[in-house]
Structures are given as structure tokens and as C-alpha cells.
Amino acid sequence: MGNLGDNAVEWMGMTLGIKQPAILPSFLCAFKWLRAAWSRSAFRRSIGVRGYNEGPAVEPESTMSEPAAPVPSVDVLTIDGPSGSGKGTISRRVAARLGWHYLDSGALYRGVGVAASWADLDLADPAALVRCAFDTRIGFEDRADGELRVIVNGLDATDELRTETAGAAASAIAAVPEVRSALKDRQRAFRRPPGLVADGRDMGTVIFPDARYKVFLTASPEERAERRYKQLKDKGVSVILDDLLREILARDARDANRAVAPLRPADDAVCIDTTGLGIDAVVERVLALVPAPRS
Numbered sequence: 001m002g003n004l005g006d007n008a009v010e011w012m013g014m015t016l017g018i019k020q021p022a023i024l025p026s027f028l029c030a031f032k033w034l035r036a037a038w039s040r041s042a043f044r045r046s047i048g049v050r051g052y053n054e055g056p057a058v059e060p061e062s063t064m065s066e067p068a069a070p071v072p073s074v075d076v077l078t079i080d081g082p083s084g085s086g087k088g089t090i091s092r093r094v095a096a097r098l099g100w101h102y103l104d105s106g107a108l109y110r111g112v113g114v115a116a117s118w119a120d121l122d123l124a125d126p127a128a129l130v131r132c133a134f135d136t137r138i139g140f141e142d143r144a145d146g147e148l149r150v151i152v153n154g155l156d157a158t159d160e161l162r163t164e165t166a167g168a169a170a171s172a173i174a175a176v177p178e179v180r181s182a183l184k185d186r187q188r189a190f191r192r193p194p195g196l197v198a199d200g201r202d203m204g205t206v207i208f209p210d211a212r213y214k215v216f217l218t219a220s221p222e223e224r225a226e227r228r229y230k231q232l233k234d235k236g237v238s239v240i241l242d243d244l245l246r247e248i249l250a251r252d253a254r255d256a257n258r259a260v261a262p263l264r265p266a267d268d269a270v271c272i273d274t275t276g277l278g279i280d281a282v283v284e285r286v287l288a289l290v291p292a293p294r295s
């Protein structure tokens, strides 16, 4: 845990594009305190044991109709972080290994953004966006090939949702407090036995503040842009690395600077800097935080 806190502070600095932003001292304080608390905690002592229940992260069509009430006693592992830090990839694998449900909260914001664009709504009209957030039906389907498809108002919108344009639109509407409120209960409804892995920006701070396990993933902006570049290239999409880096920095800044539920690590989150760390290694680091299930 040597780099807990410093990584996040450094990341904030990089994200905001300035060397000494005013908010850094308070982050530093919070993380120094956290580091001390961490070294004393019983939670730390539990590390090293993990659960390996193989099972589906998402039941087929399980989220097409969301349950009415979440179950507060159910364990939640939150994985927050900036774009390209690997939240989705790591969360899906960890959820599959634990046999827990999976919530891709970014897909909800992206889904509302795409539905708003289909309806030609003005992204600067909060009332229209809030109506859209309440009205848009968003479901997830776990396909046989392991891919998670996102269904918006009955249409498979997965490919459209993954574009940087959809990400930027989602980031813009996510800054509207009433849109965030409109999506709160829908996110909490994913909390069902045997457990939930939830990925996003405010999973550990706002949506599941009582989560038992909290992780904040980071990576240098350059590495995150490289990852996205490779991901898009593999799909045959041609992009310019510098453009991706600029877009990632702009999205980070908007998500971290908004007034409501900004992107930041929860005080009790474990920060993992994934720069130079492979996917399997990150998965193991996260799983090490979750004690093996008792039978």
C-alpha cells in the first residue's frame, strides 16, 4: 500500500492539468489520514483471502426489468475511477469470479445521453433531460460470447454507447444534479444477493457509501489514451492518439470538477495505480480485498 493516496493526489494533478491545484492539499490530508487508518485496520488484515465462485456477472436479461427494492445487507464492491482506468474490464471479471451481479453505471448515463440525442433534446435543457432519464428504458443482456450488450428503449445501442461522443454527452448530462437524482434508485436496485460489483464515478461516495469494499482505479492519462487507442484500433476504428488524450483529459476535468458527486476516491477506498499493470494483475489485486465466501 506504499502508494495509496499519493497516486490519487498525483492523478488529480495530472487530470486537472496543473501542477499545484488548490484542492490537492485537502486530498493529501485525507489520504495521509487514510494511509494511517489503513495500516491499523482489521480490513487490511483480512486481505489475502478471496472468493472464487465462478458464475455469471449478469443474469440473462436480469436487469431488463429492475427490482423494486435493493437489499441493503448485500455486499457491494465499488470500483470508481477515470475513463480508461479499466473499471469496466476489471469489474466484469471480478464479478464473474465472485458470481456477483454487475452494474455499469456509466452505461445508464450514456443510455440517457443517447436517448436524448435520438429524441433531439437540447442537452442544455435540464427539465427535458430529467424527463428523459425517468422515461428511458435501459437493460443489459449477457451474450453467449461473454459480451454485455446494452439495450436502450428496446434497441441494441452498445456500439453507439461506446463512442467518445456518447461518453462526452454522458459526462455533460451527468453534471445535471436532477439527472443524477433520477438515476439513483435505479442504480441501487442492482444490489441483490449474492453481491454486487458497481463501476462508475460515485459508486463509493454517493450511490453505495456503505459498500463493504471500495476501490479507486487510476492510470496515467497517457496510458489510458493508449489503451483506448488500441481498443478502437482493434475494432477497426481509426483515431488520433493526441485527440484521444485531449478528450480523456477534458472528460476527467468535467467529471472531477462538477458540483454534485464529482469523480473522486471515497475516503475509505483502496487506490490502485494500474499504470504498467496488466489486467490479470489488477483483477488479483482487487479480488484480494474480498474475503472468501463462507459456506
Ligand SMILES: Nc1ncnc2c1ncn2[C@@H]1O[C@H](COP(=O)(O)OP(=O)(O)OP(=O)(O)O)[C@@H](O)[C@H]1O
Pocket (backbone or CB within 6 Å): 081, 082, 083, 084, 085, 086, 087, 088, 089, 090, 106, 167, 227, 228, 230, 231, 274, 277, 278, 279, 282
Ligand atoms: N490494466 C490494464 N492494462 C492494459 N489494458 C487495460 C487494463 N485495464 C483495462 N485495459 C484496457 O483498456 C481499455 C479500456 O478499459 P475499460 O473500458 O475497462 O475502462 P473504463 O475505465 O471502464 O473506461 P470508461 O470509463 O471510459 O468506460 C480496454 O480495451 C481494456 O481492455
Ligand SMILES: Nc1ccn([C@H]2C[C@H](O)[C@@H](COP(=O)(O)O)O2)c(=O)n1
Pocket (backbone or CB within 6 Å): 083, 105, 106, 107, 109, 110, 167, 170, 171, 174, 175, 199, 200, 201, 202, 203, 251, 255
Ligand atoms: N457513476 C457515474 C458513471 C458515469 N458518469 C458519467 C461521467 C462519465 O464521463 C460518463 C460515461 O461513463 P463511463 O461509461 O465512461 O464510465 O458518465 C457519472 O457521472 N457517474
